[in-house]
Amino acid sequence: MSMEAAPRARESGLGKRSKEPGGGLRAVPRVGRAECCVVGGGPAGVVLGLLLAREGVRVTVLEAQASFERQFRGNTLNPSVLEIMEDLGLIGGLLKLRHAEVRTFVVQTEGTRETFADFGRLRVPYPYVLMLPQARFLEFVSREALRHPNFELVMGAKVHELIEESGVVRGVRYRGPDGPGEVRADLTVGTDGRFSKIRRLSGLPARAGRSPMDVLWFNLPREEGDPEGAGAIFRCGPGSLLVLMDHFDYWQVGFIVEKGSYRRVKEAGLPALQRSVAALAPEFAGRVGLLPGWGEVSLLTVESDMLRRWSRPGLLLLGDAAHVVSPVGGVGINLAIQDAVAAANTLAGPLKAGKLKGRHLRAVQRRREWPVRVVQAAQDFAQRGVVSGILSADGPYELPLAVRLGLKTPLLRDVPTRLIALGARRVRPKTR
Numbered sequence: 001m002s003m004e005a006a007p008r009a010r011e012s013g014l015g016k017r018s019k020e021p022g023g024g025l026r027a028v029p030r031v032g033r034a035e036c037c038v039v040g041g042g043p044a045g046v047v048l049g050l051l052l053a054r055e056g057v058r059v060t061v062l063e064a065q066a067s068f069e070r071q072f073r074g075n076t077l078n079p080s081v082l083e084i085m086e087d088l089g090l091i092g093g094l095l096k097l098r099h100a101e102v103r104t105f106v107v108q109t110e111g112t113r114e115t116f117a118d119f120g121r122l123r124v125p126y127p128y129v130l131m132l133p134q135a136r137f138l139e140f141v142s143r144e145a146l147r148h149p150n151f152e153l154v155m156g157a158k159v160h161e162l163i164e165e166s167g168v169v170r171g172v173r174y175r176g177p178d179g180p181g182e183v184r185a186d187l188t189v190g191t192d193g194r195f196s197k198i199r200r201l202s203g204l205p206a207r208a209g210r211s212p213m214d215v216l217w218f219n220l221p222r223e224e225g226d227p228e229g230a231g232a233i234f235r236c237g238p239g240s241l242l243v244l245m246d247h248f249d250y251w252q253v254g255f256i257v258e259k260g261s262y263r264r265v266k267e268a269g270l271p272a273l274q275r276s277v278a279a280l281a282p283e284f285a286g287r288v289g290l291l292p293g294w295g296e297v298s299l300l301t302v303e304s305d306m307l308r309r310w311s312r313p314g315l316l317l318l319g320d321a322a323h324v325v326s327p328v329g330g331v332g333i334n335l336a337i338q339d340a341v342a343a344a345n346t347l348a349g350p351l352k353a354g355k356l357k358g359r360h361l362r363a364v365q366r367r368r369e370w371p372v373r374v375v376q377a378a379q380d381f382a383q384r385g386v387v388s389g390i391l392s393a394d395g396p397y398e399l400p401l402a403v404r405l406g407l408k409t410p411l412l413r414d415v416p417t418r419l420i421a422l423g424a425r426r427v428r429p430k431t432r
């Protein structure tokens with residue numbers, strides 16, 4: 001986190017020390033009290049924290065990491081998130097942060113070029129995907145939330161236990177920078193991402209999907225002469241697929257490999273990976289050698305799943321913790337933030353009135369489950385219909401005829417664009 005940009009978390013409180021009967025010192029957990037305790041300060045968690053705080057709910061967000069800085073996380077904010085930011089009066093400040101705007105997603109095969117998403121064709125106020133380092137977005141939102149005295153953010157607080165009484169979740173225990181702590185709350189929300197501890201502790205079962213691919217992510221520098229505002233480019237070659245994302249001062253590169261083949265790719269050696277990248281992106285041939293080693297290559301094991309039930313008494317899961325989605329289309333952040341908005345719309349009133357019931361938590365799942373399922377189904381279609389074909393091709397790859405026709409048919413061509421931009425159901429904050 002850049003120091004000048006870092007929001008200062010409200011005083012997290014020191015775990016006090018007390019005398020043990022034998023004269024030794026033991027840490028006394030810091031005990032906090034909130035109406036809502038949010039576990040995980042990713043996009044879902046900080047946006048939920050902000051929205052509840054605006055409504056006067058006492059909310060504590062616990063984030064395991066000491067800063068928001070992350071390597072290779074989504075850096076995309078889609079038009080629906082920008083609309084939500086506008087509703088909250090935050091769009092001006094957000095757009096002042098250094099960013100790039102991606103207006104099209106283009107697929108290039110040997111000799112062909114198809115635009116599969118053109119945000120300019122949608123009637124939305126911000127017809128582009130905003131490329132902004134996720135850490136800057138999280139700092140921005142949490143700084144805004146910290147203006148509310150009823151909002152608390154504890155950084156470096158790793159939750160390891162649910163506090164349960166007669167089957168009802170009453171809060172969590174964590175290990176913080178200053179010792180152990182606990183937060184007791186009417187509602188605990190798990191927004192702790194794809195490896196969610198809260199999901200594991202809750203015992204809520206999930207249904208898993210299948211994916212044919214994994215992704216190796218790394219960065220390459222921009223050079224003079226690179227196109228400005230290039231957006232997101234997908235290059236298909238025999239048995240390989242490359243994603244190039246223009247981040248204004250560097251390129252984020254995704255090399256898609258067959259599921260489970262990472263070890264084989266690694267054994268083949270870094271020069272082989274560099275040659276494969278250069279074969280798909282000849283303009284990068286002179287700089288792939290700047291990739292120093294495997295330490296700079298991050299493996300994303302692509303998964304897709306969904307909890308059967310998103311809640312238990314006193315507990316709700318949202319974002320990746322409730323449903324991991326494939327990176328196809330780059331919509332994970334969008335879905336996580338839409339979950340947060342839907343949850344705040346439904347829960348702020350009952351939380352403030354002290355009248356939260358299980359039916360309110362189930363209503364959040366009812367609102368959000370099917371839009372996420374629609375996106376997962378579309379991703380599955382793209383993975384089976386296109387990505388699998390590319391990865392198994394041993395010659396030049398052509399997009400299937402049905403896909404090429406679909407992208408030229410007025411009623412169909414904007415379906416991928418709409419799903420990426422807005423999801424299957426638009427969500428707006430209730431109080432704007």
Ligand SMILES: Cc1cc2nc3c(=O)[nH]c(=O)nc-3n(C[C@H](O)[C@H](O)[C@H](O)COP(=O)(O)OP(=O)(O)OC[C@H]3O[C@@H](n4cnc5c(N)ncnc54)[C@H](O)[C@@H]3O)c2cc1C
Pocket residue numbers: 039040041042043044045062063064065072073074075076157158159160191192193194196197198217298300318319320321327330331332333334336
């Ligand atoms: C390599 C990669 C690239 C991606 N690219 C894109 C993209 O381009 N566009 C896109 O939309 N999506 C992308 N995604 C997906 C996107 O990052 C997620 O879908 C999105 O961040 C989910 O938000 P979330 O708030 O649910 O969870 P997360 O963003 O995962 O946030 C969870 C937070 O919980 C914290 N946490 C975890 N455990 C604990 C604990 N025990 N106690 C307290 N805190 C805890 C974590 O530190 C983290 O800050 C990408 C993901 C990966 C891994």
